[in-house]
Amino acid sequence: AQSVTQLGSHVSVSEGALVLLRCNYSSSVPPYLFWYVQYPNQGLQLLLKYTSAATLVKGINGFEAEFKKSETSFHLTKPSAHMSDAAEYFCAVSEAAGNKLTFGGGTRVLVKP
Amino acid sequence: DAGVIQSPRHEVTEMGQEVTLRCKPISGHNSLFWYRQTMMRGLELLIYFNNNVPIDDSGMPEDRFSAKMPNASFSTLKIQPSEPRDSAVYFCASRRDWPREQFFGPGTRLTVL
Numbered sequence: 001a002q003s004v005t006q007l008g009s010h011v012s013v014s015e016g017a018l019v020l021l022r023c024n025y026s027s028s029v030p031p032y033l034f035w036y037v038q039y040p041n042q043g044l045q046l047l048l049k050y051t052s053a054a055t056l057v058k059g060i061n062g063f064e065a066e067f068k069k070s071e072t073s074f075h076l077t078k079p080s081a082h083m084s085d086a087a088e089y090f091c092a093v094s095e096a097a098g099n100k101l102t103f104g105g106g107t108r109v110l111v112k113p
Numbered sequence: 114d115a116g117v118i119q120s121p122r123h124e125v126t127e128m129g130q131e132v133t134l135r136c137k138p139i140s141g142h143n144s145l146f147w148y149r150q151t152m153m154r155g156l157e158l159l160i161y162f163n164n165n166v167p168i169d170d171s172g173m174p175e176d177r178f179s180a181k182m183p184n185a186s187f188s189t190l191k192i193q194p195s196e197p198r199d200s201a202v203y204f205c206a207s208r209r210d211w212p213r214e215q216f217f218g219p220g221t222r223l224t225v226l
Binding site (some may be wrong): 032034036042043044045046049051090094099100101102103104105106 | 117206215
C-alpha cells in the first residue's frame, strides 16, 4: 500500500522568500511522484513529476523537487515566492506501473506582502 | 485542446433527490478517474475506468453511488438517493497510458440540503 504525508497543512511565507513544502511517501515498489497545485475553486494542475529519470525535477512556475530515495522524500521548493503562488499544494504517489494516485492531505500556502 | 469538461459546475439539491454528474475526458485519453474532495477526508479516489471498463470501484462509498462510462468520451457519476454528507467537490480526471499524469477537470461542487 502507498501513502503520502505532507508536513504542515498551512505554510506562510513572505513574498520573495523561499518556499519549502515537505512530502514523504511510502511505497513497496518504485514510485512515481507528483506535485499538483489547486487554486481556489479550480481543479488540480500538475506542477511536476518524477518518473525514475533525473532525481531533481523542474516544473512550471519556477518550482522544483528532489527525489531522495534514502529519505523517502519528494520536497517541493521555489527560491522566491510570488503572490500568485498562494494556493493549495498536493503531493501524490503511484506505483510505477499502477493506475491509482494516492494524495497527501495538502498544504495551503499563504504569501505575505 | 480542450481539457477535461465537467457539468454542472455547481449543483444544489435536496436530500433524497437523484444527482448526476457528467464528465468528458480529454480526447485520446483512455483512463478516467472520479475523485471526491472534502475538508475532512481530502481527495479520495472513488472509481476509475480503463478503456471504458471499471477497474477499481473500491472507493465508492455506498450502493447509492454508481458510475458508468458508455463510451470513450463520456462518463457519469450518479448518487441516488443523495444525502447531506455527500456534499463535496467531485473531480473527474483523465490520462493516457503514457505519460501517466492525470489531468483534472474544474470539478462539480455538490450541496445536498
